[in-house]
């Protein structure tokens with residue numbers, strides 16, 4: 001008699017069957033198995049217990065977002081903070097150029113943000129579904145309305161500014177510009193940090209454990225990115241931006257220390273594994289690196305000082321971007337933790 | 348209109364998965380594919396976008412006599428899991444489109460024509476129930492057979508269950524039934540029989556209650572699930588503080604020294 005034909009060969013769709021045979025062979029050879037739920041013959045069955053939960057299958061679902069959402073967090077944070085800097089620079093009347101550049105960043109963010117959200121949703125019409133309700137208890141709903149207010153304001157201010165530069169000032173244009181700017185300031189303030197509430201008020205342990213810090217952390221991150229962008233747009237000698245960048249950098253350094261210093265299993269995804277290293281990279285680039293570079297730039301000569309500030313700007317922008325991705329990755333790792341939601345402390 | 352609920356009695360479940368099949372058939376849900384998990388006979392693992400009822404195969408350390416087993420054999424219980432239809436539902440509160448609503452029967456229902464696939468409910472469910480269908484983009488979960496209930500029918504799973512492990516009815520009546528059943532089980536020596544309905548947490552009870560044996564964690568049931576809206580206050584307070592600091596800091600910086608030294 002010939003050998004029995006493996007089922008996987010008979011039924012072409014049954015890739016899994018072939019894999020099973022492979023696993024079985026491996027288990028026989030090594031007497032040990034590393035696949036999930038796998039068990040070599042004779043070994044005890046996996047069991048469901050109060051210490052291991054239901055076969056260590058994670059209770060929570062991972063956040064379904066891809067790269068669009070963390071990128072949106074970055075863009076929105078920077079744009080919101082830029083609008084605030086631009087509006088206040090206008091009101092204090094110190095530097096027209098700074099006002100204009102800050103407005104451009106805000107306006108660019110006001111266009112990119114909805115595009116990223118639509119990319120996540122899949123179809124433009126789906127974005128409109130969020131405009132049928134106003135729901136204070138949903139940070140997502142509040143965020144969308146903030147985005148709508150911010151985008152309209154920032155776009156109007158930039159557009160009116162552009163028109164009056166081009167065709168000369170006129171009264172309606174001034175009105176539009178002022179109203180747009182006021183709106184972008186009012187909405188820019190929450191827009192730069194609401195995403196911290198958004199992920200903080202969820203069932204994901206690492207997020208909700210940090211709900212009281214995330215908005216502050218994200219605001220500092222957004223401000224650092226906005227300041228960095230303005231510096232790279234030719235405001236590398238502006239001392240107010242230097243002070244703001246320094247403030248944000250010091251806050252981010254403190255945030256990093258806070259995370260590293262607490263031994264709380266909820267924070268493990270921020271310290272261990274791939275998400276931990278992403279968090280650390282983002283943290284170092286946002287906190288200590290730009291802070292030290294900025295302090296050094298205050299000491300050195302003119303030319304060196306300018307290049308140090310440029311480096312600080314790049315570092316802060318990269319740090320802000322990486323930090324947003326790090327928090328989302330940490331959320332994934334946290335959702336895969338089967339222990340915390342079941343209140344199991346150690347294995 | 349009466350407020351309804353499920354009472355899933357795991358001591359009666361025989362693991363036949365009729366509920367899973369009935370649910371899929373009635374609601375026209377796609378298959379889950381073939382995947383070997385190695386965890387007892389449970390190759391599905393958890394409820395999800397394409398699994399609205401899910402039978403857990405809880406295989407535990409041998410307890411002589413449990414499940415009528417001989418002393419050295421693993422004890423085996425089954426339990427059919429489902430969306431808990433929370434009294435304070437994280438998914439419903441989080442939904443930014445108003446797609447997720449509370450029905451007149453007390454269940455939590457996603458209107459598929461309104462759902463825009465933002466996925467926020469997925470992160471807001473403390474039971475890991477609702478999930479996004481990757482092809483379609485929208486979120487799906489148990490509908491509590493809203494369509495059937497509307498015309499006075501029992502949900503498909505409850506109707507298909509051959510042992511009445513899944514009971515459906517008026518919520519207060521079911522709570523009373525559960526109490527009597529527990530008394531009976533305890534009288535018969537099943538000391539570890541317990542009732543799962545987290546009324547003591549911010550979820551404030553569910554419309555899908557369970558009778559289980561022993562620790563709820565063995566069934567992947569969280570001992571104290573919390574609805575994420577409890578974090579809102581702290582979050583918005585921090586947000587307001589952040590906005591204040593940003594405004595104040597920027598004003599201060601620009602007023603003291605705003606000139607670009609060009």
Ligand code: SF4
Nearest residue numbers: 430431433437438472
């Ligand atoms: S179990 Fe999850 S999906 Fe079901 S009602 Fe509660 S929060 Fe919503």
